[in-house]
Amino acid sequence: xxxTANTPIEVYAKKSNYIKxxxxxxxWGFIGKLYCEWRGTYGDRLLTATSLGVTDSATIRTYxxxxxxxxxxxxxxxxxxxxxxxxxxxxxxxxxxPNAYELWGGxxxxxxxxxxxxxxxxxxxxx
Amino acid sequence: MIRRYVQQTLDNALEPLGVYSFWQRKADxxxxxxxxxxxxxxxxxxxxxxxxxxxxxxxIKYFYxxxxxxxxxxxxxxxxxxxxxxxxxxxxxxxxPTGAFDAGDIDDIGYFAVIFExxxxxxxxxxxx
Numbered sequence: 001x002x003x004t005a006n007t008p009i010e011v012y013a014k015k016s017n018y019i020k021x022x023x024x025x026x027x028w029g030f031i032g033k034l035y036c037e038w039r040g041t042y043g044d045r046l047l048t049a050t051s052l053g054v055t056d057s058a059t060i061r062t063y064x065x066x067x068x069x070x071x072x073x074x075x076x077x078x079x080x081x082x083x084x085x086x087x088x089x090x091x092x093x094x095x096x097x098p099n100a101y102e103l104w105g106g107x108x109x110x111x112x113x114x115x116x117x118x119x120x121x122x123x124x125x126x127x
Numbered sequence: 128m129i130r131r132y133v134q135q136t137l138d139n140a141l142e143p144l145g146v147y148s149f150w151q152r153k154a155d156x157x158x159x160x161x162x163x164x165x166x167x168x169x170x171x172x173x174x175x176x177x178x179x180x181x182x183x184x185x186x187i188k189y190f191y192x193x194x195x196x197x198x199x200x201x202x203x204x205x206x207x208x209x210x211x212x213x214x215x216x217x218x219x220x221x222x223x224p225t226g227a228f229d230a231g232d233i234d235d236i237g238y239f240a241v242i243f244e245x246x247x248x249x250x251x252x253x254x255x256x
Contacts, residue, residue, distance in 0.1 A: 014155060015155075016154035016155045016156050017156075018142075018147045018154070018156060020138045020142045021134060021135045021138050021139075022134065023134050023138075023147075023148065023149055023150055024147070024149055024153075024154035024156065026154055026155065075155070076155060
């Protein structure tokens with residue numbers, strides 16, 4: 001698989017704990033940093049995404065990283081484009097930061113070879 | 128407000144059994160059984176513009192995995208949880224006039240729910256509501 005990995009990204013995952021007498025406490029923790037090929041969406045693909053309510057999305061191709069792969073599969077994650085530290089504001093994802101993205105449509109361990117990963121992201125707009 | 132009091136009451140009774148209680152929505156913790164509750168505080172009686180009596184309404188939803196309804200042993204576990212929720216909340220001063228209601232898979236998430244509608248009346252200065 002050939003691609004040019006020149007865009008740094010950082011992945012943060014949400015982890016929740018329970019404290020007796022208080023309830024749950026959730027925090028976003030840093031998982032890892034990678035360099036990836038970041039391909040923005042345009043043309044027909046953008047029109048299709050827009051019809052689904054997604055205005056900004058991208059396809060990411062990068063190297064396999066087991067910790068990031070498992071986090072993307074099992075936890076709610078935020079992908080910080082350009083390794084922007086400002087995607088978390090007061091410990092929460094900042095939906096006004098244009099570099100905050102979330103996973104959209106699952107992650108693929110290409111051919112299960114543990115060499116490359118591919119996944120799509122969309123702009124994080126909160127819930 | 129009443130939220131913290133409800134949280135402590137439910138945790139004292141159920142947290143040792145692995146049943147966690149969440150206000151409004153469940154966190155990303157994988158659980159076989161859990162509780163989600165919502166609260167509502169009302170100032171009911173006034174004197175000289177200060178509240179005399181407050182009423183708190185609490186809706187408790189006890190969720191358990193659907194598969195627990197498949198064996199008698201786990202059905203009995205569910206019955207004991209329902210009884211424990213009722214007893215612990217009543218001991219804390221709540222009343223449940225309509226009892227526990229089996230609501231089925233109300234959120235379509237593979238969990239059945241039991242709903243308790245509870246009320247608490249307290250004197251305003253007691254600090255619990």
